[in-house]
Amino acid sequence: MNSHKATILGYLLVLAAGVALQIKALTRPDRFPSLGRVFTHVMQSRTGRVGIFVAWAWIGLHFFAK
Numbered sequence: 001m002n003s004h005k006a007t008i009l010g011y012l013l014v015l016a017a018g019v020a021l022q023i024k025a026l027t028r029p030d031r032f033p034s035l036g037r038v039f040t041h042v043m044q045s046r047t048g049r050v051g052i053f054v055a056w057a058w059i060g061l062h063f064f065a066k
Helices: 003-027 035-042 046-064
Strands: none
Touching: 003 035, 035 046
8 A cells, every 4th residue: 555545545534533423423412512513613713713714725725736
């Protein structure tokens, strides 16, 4: 397995974990916050908004730019 395939596999594992956590949050809302609730909480501060913007820009730069 080369480094490119390992990186793609790592990102897919992170994505799968995120989907699993979201499903868990929807089935047990008293124990786990949903992704929407997490983003609502994060976006209440300026630091959170800047962090979301930087993360979004990083994703765009690395996945959508050629």
